[in-house]
Amino acid sequence: MEKPEMPEGWKWFTESRYGMFIHFGPYAQYGRGEQVLFREHLNHQAYAEKACSWNPQHYDPELWAYTARKAGMKYACLTTRHHDGYCLWDTRTTDYSSAAQAPKRDMVREFVDAFRKEGLRIGLYYSWIDWRIPAYFDGPDKDPEGWATMKAYLHAQVEELVTNYGQIDHFFFDGVWPRDSEDLGSVELVARMKEIQPNILVNNRLGSSKADNVYADGGAGAGDSEVLGDFGTPEHVIIPDKNRLWESNQVTTWRLWGYTNGERWRPADYLLDMLCECAEKGGERGGNLLLNVGPQPDGQLPPEFVQRVLQIGQWLEVHGEAVYGSDGGAVTEFITYGRQTTKGNNLYLIIRFWDGSPQLRLADLAVKVNKVTLLTTGQALTFSQTEDELLIQGLPRERPTRLFPVIKIECDSTPAANNWGRQRLWEGDPERVAEWARRQRGTSVFVDGKPRG
Structure with missing residues (x-):
């Protein structure tokens, strides 16, 4: 209803x-x-x-x-x-x-x-x-x-x-x-x-x-x-x-x-x-x-x-x-960096944990990205996008604010995730985890994932 x-x-x-x-x-x-x-x-x-x-x-x-x-x-x-x-x-x-x-x-x-x-x-x-x-x-x-x-x-x-x-x-x-x-x-x-x-x-x-x-x-x-x-x-x-x-x-x-x-x-x-x-x-x-x-x-x-x-x-x-008038967030799994909010076609990455890396990988975003900006400084950031990941580049090594830097991602439609991104740790269909492991490494407990004997 x-x-x-x-x-x-x-x-x-x-x-x-x-x-x-x-x-x-x-x-x-x-x-x-x-x-x-x-x-x-x-x-x-x-x-x-x-x-x-x-x-x-x-x-x-x-x-x-x-x-x-x-x-x-x-x-x-x-x-x-x-x-x-x-x-x-x-x-x-x-x-x-x-x-x-x-x-x-x-x-x-x-x-x-x-x-x-x-x-x-x-x-x-x-x-x-x-x-x-x-x-x-x-x-x-x-x-x-x-x-x-x-x-x-x-x-x-x-x-x-x-x-x-x-x-x-x-x-x-x-x-x-x-x-x-x-x-x-x-x-x-x-x-x-x-x-x-x-x-x-x-x-x-x-x-x-x-x-x-x-x-x-x-x-x-x-x-x-x-x-x-x-x-x-x-x-x-x-x-x-x-x-x-x-x-x-x-x-x-x-x-x-x-x-x-x-x-x-x-x-x-x-x-x-x-x-x-x-x-x-x-x-x-x-x-x-x-x-x-x-x-x-x-x-x-x-x-x-x-x-x-x-x-x-x-x-x-x-x-x-x-923050103001935002539409909620957590479009994809992002807890390893911080939080997300959305507003219209924009996705905001609120970075609690700035690691100093020049690039940030965002997995599982299922909509086309048009522009990425480091909102904290106004700097336009370069990026590349595939079906499964968005790679944001050109981030400064030093955290650009004492509190939380924010990256603004402008999409061509309302931000949404693929099936994997919609399901979180300890949630969703466990079959997706099995298929992920099976496809990428195999089925056994050995390092290469291949059975012995």
Whole structure:
């Protein structure tokens, strides 16, 4: 059965490929991640007092937005309220917010205005769970009245967020456990959100149904649903969602999302490789990277983050056509060198492992090649092509960029592979491997492949 055509208002998502995730809240003061309240079983009253006095004097979303744009990101998603219940907007539902407490600022308003001004799409994160409220965990069976109040609170907050800030492009729910979609009324809420914001994309963390109790990607805590939501959200992994759009949520550090003292940072090439992997595995059904930063308690972006993403941004200025709006890749087996993406009749070779050889052999490409260019420098490369291989020549010995060089191959039709190229290691018909060995060397265990005796 053919998949329905993507709505016009959603196409920005696959054209973007790359966004910024921002985990920011009073938990940053502790420097031990966004879930420190629960993971360290802190005193609720002491945490709330510290949260209410939190006042990030260097919160400057205009600088954040400028950095995101220079980094090559096309959208951003801010945690409006994480599991600790503290709200970053001027809400009528509670005084536990940045507007009512020390900052006296609607941080969501400032974020939306700043990022929209820089031309980025707007995403908002919202946690269903609130560790402060017993009714959330007691649920409708144990505390029906308390749950009804809690559910109304959640729905009212989400409606504020999608009503008061203009066009919202991307909405990221999180933290369903131990509730399900029926408890939360998530289907009804999403319907209401789409009445207000017809083009909004809502993620899949909407809770399983009592009827099937099935979660995608094993995400019982996140509440991933196999059937609900417009896009999938694999976390810490890059696993395509075959049924809908998807984005991989990844940290720039080793593990934690909120600001953490002493966290280790992943290098720029590792982060870029995640972006390229998402693009390679993507296509018309998604393949985005939502890359996280946890700003410092005072609101500044960590310099380690800025340094890395600006390196990636410089790479994208030259090589962005291999990522933005790409059609997926891995046309042929290419893992010994790097990754592939495609766009129209173009095949892009993203070279992770530059070996210094003046030539590169690409096997199993089944379409005619018209032109080959080292995209990194603009240099035209000579090549020869037979039925089974493309031999690219004239490559420089020294890697022409600190990150990944890219070779652009312009074909006379959509890039495609022969039968061998479509089947990969540990996949496909084993007879092709037998025939390959039989034809080229024989059948025996001896060096020449000829039987003895």
